[in-house]
Amino acid sequence: MSKPIIATTSLAGCFGCHMAILDIDARILQLIDLVEFNKSPIDDIKTFTKECDIGIIEGGCCNSENIHVLKEFRKHCKILISLGECAIMGGLPALRNGIDVKECIEEAYLKGPTVGRNTERILPNDEELPMILDKVYPCHEIVKIDYYLPGCPPKADLIWAAVVALVTGDELNIPYELVKFD
């Protein structure tokens, strides 16, 4: 039987959740025996070259590109996992939710205390840039998500236990200490 294939991505996240995946330390050797990686920052494969079994999503959706990538993942992965608070509830980027986008942009590029000299009052508005959304969306408000692993970042032991249970079909018993929201 061929190995299950995993893809991962970071949307509006800080890469901390991907660091947490690497936090499984030496077990990464067991992991590559168990699974194969496809599109992921871990192996730097940029586009899907195969249909995947598991898609792991870090970060919520703050712009049009995030939505596009998330929908691609839904199309190419049988199972999607929201990894971490940002994917589950928007996380820190969602602190801007409830505040008008215009107000946020003006604060960031014109009025904020850390804005240097922007005498021409330029706001980013290039065609190449993805459109910023009205708010940061949790992934499950955009596509169907099958599983959730909370934490900021989720504990490596939790990620390991969940992935192994999914791949082997064994029952997942999570100790109390492993599921935390921070």
Add this chain to the structure above:
Amino acid sequence: MSETIKFTIDGKECQGTKGQLLVDAAADNGVYIPVLCHMRDLIPAGSCRMCTVKVNGRNMAACTTPAEEGMAVENNTPEFLDIRKAIVEMLFVEGNHFCPACEKSGNCDLQALGYKYQMMVPRFPYAFERREIDATTPKIFLERNRCIFCKRCVRVIKDEEGRSIFAFKGRGTTLEINIDKKLAATMTDEMAQQAMDICPVGCILKKEIGFVTPIGQRKYDTMPIGSDIENNHQ
């Protein structure tokens, strides 16, 4: 003289005194009924419904219902585990709970109930409403994004003349916790600490401290909420 009564919770024989609130009587018998607004010896508010149980076939708030002779109480049934999980989820989507950035994280009752009921994601959509923070008083931050309207602060924190330092303003969606600026100016460090401690979430924060306890040593890092009551079984 107090009269002893007998009742059952999930079939377990319990004893209490007549008139004692069910939630307290349960705790005395080593049975944890989850609460957010309730505090022992305080006039009940009955506002959060976290303590909902079934008594003789009817749903009741255990913090407003006196224990009575012969009561048959259902507490840890699948039905109630799900109702309570739903309440926790509702509270999470109603406010703005960014646990990773919250000073109360690890010591928060709401979060601890999320852990207890294994909330992975709320079943309701997030409201993401804008709520203003009040940092204008000398000792306290009011981080309204996290208020669950339990009214504990209003009921407990009073000045020497018995006046409440905290109060609600508005109704329904405009309801908001407020702090009386004049009275707040007279608050001692001890009062500020007490206010922070009784707030079940991270809405009342004492200024100039925060994140004092390292991760791993906080109240609910390794011990589920309610386990102190369950382990104190006489």
